[in-house]
Amino acid sequence: MTHHDTIVALATPSGAGAIAVIRLSGEDAINIASKIFHSISGKNLAKQKTHTVHLGHIKDGNRILDEVLATVFKNPNSYTGEDTIEFSCHGSSFIQQEIIQLCLRKNARMATPGEFTLRSFLNGKMDLSQAEAVADLISSDSEASHQLAIQQMRGGFSSEIAALREELLNFASLIELELDFAEEDVAFANRDDFQKLITKISFVLKRLIDSFATGNVLKNGIPVAIVGEPNVGKSTLLNALLNEQRAIVSDIAGTTRDTIEDEISIGGISFRFIDTAGIRETTDTIEGLGIKKTFEKIDQAQVVVFLINSSRLLSGEVTVANLQIEIGKIKNKYPQKALIVVGNKADIITGKEKTHLKDSIDSLQLIAAKTGEGVEDLKTSLLEFVNTGALKNNQTIVTNTRHYDALLKALEEITRVQEGIDAGLSGDLMAIDIRQALYYFGEITGEITNDDLLGNIFANFCIGK
Secondary structure: OOOOOOEEEEOOOOOOEEEEEEEEEOOOHHHHHHHHEEEOOOOOHHHOOOOEEEEEEEEEOOEEEEEEEEEEEOOOOOOOOOOEEEEEEEEOHHHHHHHHHHHHHOOOEEOOOOHHHHHHHHOOOOOHHHHHHHHHHHHOOOHHHHHHHHHHHOOHHHHHHHHHHHHHHHHHHHHHHHHHOHHHOOOOOOHHHHHHHHHHHHHHHHHHHHHHHHHHHHHHOEEEEEEEOOOOOHHHHHHHHHOOOOOOOOOOOOOOOOOEEEEEEEOOEEEEEEEOOOOOOOOOHHHHHHHHHHHHHHHHOOEEEEEEEHHHHHHOOOOHHHHHHHHHHHHHHOOOOEEEEEEEOHHHOOHHHHHHHHHHOOOOEEOEOOOOEOHHHHHHHHHOOOOOHHHHOOOOOOOOHHHHHHHHHHHHHHHHHHHHHHHOOOHHHHHHHHHHHHHHHHHHHOOOOOHHHHHHHHOOOOOOO
């Protein structure tokens, strides 16, 4: 594949719609467009200014394919940094394919996934972490994931990394210079200033690494498992949270035999709720498989909502002591998971009984999934498990696993540099670890790349972006 030829692709979702956008980019884009686009006012597309829009027809010979708007973007003032033409045509799937096929016959080729953004990176319009943020922005489905992608696309994260890399690079150059004058015992790099820089870099790297736990949650959403005995109202609660009849509700115990999942946004954060099979002893093979899957989903969840039947607790069918044992089992088996104990069917018990239950069980939340009572309070409680302070304060938050891995490796090298300083190692030995740290910084922003890395990143993009 060459990155100098002209590429074409549909830039809007495939299928019929009101409008579709077809994008051409490359050194021959305007020439190809001029051959098939005929302006209504007789203008020559190649002579038009950048960022102008023109009405005309796409013609295949004498056959008119469609009336379109042609938008001209001349290099370097385009998304890709190349000459780019965008045709806004009618959204017929037939028209879309006819125009694309016509461009292909005029020596364009089909773009690969993410190739427009890849060219933007290769032409210096954005760095690699910003390019990755484009894909995150397209896939964002909540306010939080959108805000994170916008922040990264504007260069917040890469600017911080680039600044650290530049400072470290300056000191690395001085240390390398010392090696050229090793016999004269000359020190160009002030060791006190170097120590301050290494301390600063370590602090920033640790903060960014720690932010990944929050960033990953905000980007991908929080899985919440709703668990409990059969017939306590788990499916009713799922329906109440989603405000739709997503799960089948029945008085028959063990109705839910497989997991049911759906997502909603609470306070701009995406939560994925998982309705699970009721946990009990059973001889039913199918129900037993459902219960096994329940424990698998608890493993995957970050928050566990343990639902109980409040009326059964008050009637003595279930004792507080036995319930505390069950709660303890979940806490012991999943000590790292947030646990919310929720008493359902609060609509059929009195105010005094509610007070008694709350006094008996720590942090118990009472709801009535059937009527919606307390459901909004439960949503508020779920939000408390998400640390959005950094997001609200516009701090840099790491969301990308590749970046997280590179930061860990960079910190490991910086720690070795610090150990070298403490041990009084010579500059030539410390220079090795400094170079490695610089390498991992460069991997994040794209100063250092290879074809495999770029292939892995841009293969996850949609075609046309």
